[in-house]
Amino acid sequence: MAQAVQASIGDSEFDRDTAVTLRAPGVYDAELSPGWTIIRAVNGGYLLALLGRALGDALPHADPFTITAHYLSASRPGPAEIRTETVRTGRTLSTGQASLLQRDEDGTEVERIRVLATYGDLDTLHGEVRTSARPPAMPPYEQCAGTGDGPPPPFSGSSAIMDRLAIRLDPATVGWVVGAPSGKGETRGWFGLADGRDHDPLSLLLAVDALPPTSFDLGLSGWTPTVELTVHVRCRPAPGPLRIAIATRNLAGGFLEEDAEVWDSADRLVAQSRQLAKAPR
C-alpha cells in the first residue's frame, strides 16, 4: 500500500480552505469551506485564519502579532470577499484592517467580520525569553480522550470540523460528555490537524477557537457565539502537536470570556488569546 504523503505547510486541507485570490488591490476572493463547520456555524478560528492570510498578503509584514476580530453576523459556507485596508506601515510593524463580506440570498452584501491587526516578522524576534507562565499540567497525548472515544458529542448537526482536527482532550475537562462537568470552566487538550500538517502562525488562529467551549465544563448547554476574539501570536510554533489550555473565570451578565494559551512542542507559549462570547441562554 502506497504511503500517504503527509500534508505540509502550504499543501494541506487547511491551506486550501484558507486560500485567498487577489482580485483587485487589497480585495481578495475566498471560499468558506463547509469542512470547518461545527453544527451549522463556520468556525470562528478558521474564519480568522482566512482573514489573517489575506492581511498577511496585503501588508508588508507576513505574521500576525496581534489580531482582533469582531463577528458581526453568521458566515455561511460559500463565496466571500475580503477587503483589506493598510492603516500604517513601519519598519518592523504594519497595521491593517479587513472585512469579510458575503451576499445574502437576495444579493445584499453583508459584512460578517471586521478585523484590526498589527503584523510583523516573527523570525526577527530575538529578545530573551522570560516566560513565567508554565505549560498546562495535563496527561500525555495517549492518555487524553480522542473524539472517537466515549459517547458522540452532545449536539446534533454537522461536526465536519472534527474530521479535520486531531484533538485529544484532557479527561479532567470532559466530564460533561457523561453529564458530570467539573464546574471549573476549563478545556485542555492536544491539538493538531488531521492531515498531519505542522502548525504555523495562521493555524494558531484556528487553534485558539477549535476546542469545545468552556461553557460545557461549567455545566451549561447551548452555544457560546463569539462576539470578539483577540489573538497574540508570539512565536513561530515548532513542529508537532500543540497543547491548548482554555479557561473562563468571569461568566457574568450573559457573557463570558475564554482565555486560551497555546504551547508548542518546545514548551514555548506561542499564542495567547481572549474572546468575549455570549453565554448560552
Place this chain on the structure above:
Amino acid sequence: MAQAVQASIGDSEFDRDTAVTLRAPGVYDAELSPGWTIIRAVNGGYLLALLGRALGDALPHADPFTITAHYLSASRPGPAEIRTETVRTGRTLSTGQASLLQRDEDGTEVERIRVLATYGDLDTLHGEVRTSARPPAMPPYEQCAGTGDGPPPPFSGSSAIMDRLAIRLDPATVGWVVGAPSGKGETRGWFGLADGRDHDPLSLLLAVDALPPTSFDLGLSGWTPTVELTVHVRCRPAPGPLRIAIATRNLAGGFLEEDAEVWDSADRLVAQSRQLAKAPR
C-alpha cells in the same frame, strides 16, 4: 473655608479632558490634554477613553463591551479629530470603528490610533454572576504606598497624569522604587481619580493603563510602548476606589503582554484587559 465640591461623573477633570464635540456626522473634535501625560507620552488609557466617548455617542449603544485600540504613532497634546464609522447596529449590540488623527507640524494628517469596538447597554445585563476569579490579595488602602511616599519616580519628565490620579500601590509590587524589583512582573494598586469622581465604563478604559508598567517589577527600565490594548467592560463599576491587578507572564522576543483585572468596591470583576507592548530595549 468653603468645602470643595467633589467631582462627579459628567463634571470632572476626566470628563472635561475626554470631551468630544460633534462637528459633522460621525466626526468629532477633541483636545488631547497635557494633563494626562507620563513623561512626554499621552497616556494610552486616557486616549482610549476619549475614543470610547466618541464611539458611545456615535453608536446606538452607550457602553463599550469590548474595545481594541492599535497605537500607530505617538499622540501629542493639542487638537485632534476623531472619525467614527458605524459597522453594524443590532438590538443589543452595535459595532463601530474610530480613528484619532492629528496634524504634524507641516500640516500632514497622521492617524495616531485606530479602534474597533462593540458596544451594548451594561444596565441590561442580568445574567447570573459566576465569576470564579477572585479579587487580588493586597493590603488595605491605608497600607499601600501613595505616590507621595518614598523616592520620586525613577523617570524624568512630566508626570502630569500623577496629579490627576489617586493611586496607592501594593508595596510588594514597588520594590523597583528602591532598586529591589520582585522579578514577578506584577503591579497591584488601588485606583481613583484625584478629584474624587466615581468610576464609569469610560474611566475603566483609563484605569487599565494607568498603573506603573509591570516591566519595572521585572527589573527592566525604560518604557514599554503599547502596540495594542483590548478591554472588556463587564459591569458598571460601583462607587469607590477600584483594585487593579496587572501581570506579565510572557516577556519574550522583545514584546510582553500585560493582563489587567479591575475590581470594584462590590467585589465585581468590572473590567479585564490585555495589551501587547514592546519590551524596553
